[in-house]
Amino acid sequence: MHIYESLLELGKTEGNLMPNLYKNDFYTWTQQQANLLRHHQWNQLDLPNLIEEIESLGRRERQELRNRLSILIGHLLKWEYQPKQRSHSWLATIRVQRREILKLLSENPSLKPYLEEALQESYQNARDLASGETNLSLSTFPQQCLYPFEEILSDRFYPGEPATDDLME
Secondary structure: OOHHHHHHHHHEOOOEOHHHHHHHOHHHHHHHHHHHHHOOOHHHOOHHHHHHHHHHHHHHHHHHHHHHHHHHHHHHHHHHHOHHHOOHHHHHHHHHHHHHHHHHHHHOHHHHHHHHHHHHHHHHHHHHHHHHHHOOOHHHOOOOOOOOHHHHHOOOOOOOOOOOHHHHO
């Protein structure tokens, strides 16, 4: 039996077990839904769960942006407030997060209007991260993000006193 037919069989029985399949074997449910879409079998789709999953994909992209911004800004705060502790690891994290955020925005240009809100939401997490990793009081860090978004993503922006040349190579 072809895999497509097997997947269709999983969705059939008395009534429709697709909602149960959605709850009990999400991976198989996704493969089944993809095959139903591919073969234009619209009336067999599990629409309520399919709609929910598509909506959640958009929410995940926004969450991904907030998470990456939190990590990036947290490291920029550490960079600024603990210059003697700077490391190649911090530098690598800053660079990777910048690249990944730019890639995320390139792949999802509709996230751009959300940037200011994401920045404000992420900053509080960044303060917590910086405070926890530096053992500095939370009050050490400004209540609001002082870094403009353009600088946050600029590969030339490293706040605080200049870094040593050997670290930046």
